[in-house]
Amino acid sequence: DQQVKQNSPSLSVQEGRISILNCDYTNSMFDYFLWYKKYPAEGPTFLISISSIKDKNEDGRFTVFLNKSAKHLSLHIVPSQPGDSAVYFCAAREGANSKLTFGKGITLSVRP
C-alpha cells in the first residue's frame, strides 16, 4: 500500500514559470513532510519541509503548502530555472518514528 503518492510521473514547464508538484498521503498519523530533489547518480538532497501544525512554509523560490483535511501537499517553485530539472520526492514521517516514507517521485523538466 502506497502511503505517499505522487500520481504524476513527470512535469514540463517553461523557464521563469511556476512549477507545482503535488503529493497525496493516506496515513493521518504523518505529522512532518519533506521534499527532496535528486539528480542522476546522486543521493536525494533535502529541499524544504513542513510540520503538520503549519499550512505553508517558504524558503526562497520554494514554497510548500499543506492541506491536512485533503491529505495533500504541494511544492511550488517560482520562478523555475533549468537547474531545477531533477526528480522530486515527497516524503513523510509519523510522530517520533523517524523513518521516512517516500513517494515514487516526479521528474521535473524546465525548458529554457
Place this chain on the structure above:
Amino acid sequence: DTGVSQNPRHKITKRGQNVTFRCDPISEHNRLYWYRQTLGQGPEFLTYFQNEAQLEKSRLLSDRFSAERPKGSFSTLEIQRTEQGDSAMYLCASSFRKRGPSYEQYFGPGTRLTVT
C-alpha cells in the same frame, strides 16, 4: 567535504556472493539510516540506528541482511548470498536528534549494487 559518504559507489557481484557497504555519516549526527531504491521507486526504509543501537528494522530486511554501527560512528550493511532481486541503490542518511522529533535526514550518494 563534511557530507555523508558511502563506499563503494558501485559494486558488481555474482549471485551467491557476500557484499558489504560502508556509510560515514555527518560527524555530529547521532542517527543513521539505510534505505534501498529500485528503478522507478522512491527510497524504502531498511533500518536505523541511534548511536550504536539499532532501533528499527523493516520487514524488507531479510535474514540475509545485517547492519552494524559498532562505535556509533560509521555503519556497515552486509548482504549475504546475494540474489538478483538485491540489485538496487543502497542509500545511507544521517540526522541529529535532540529532544523531540529528529531533524531532516541528509543522504549520501548511494552504493549501486548489481547482482549478475
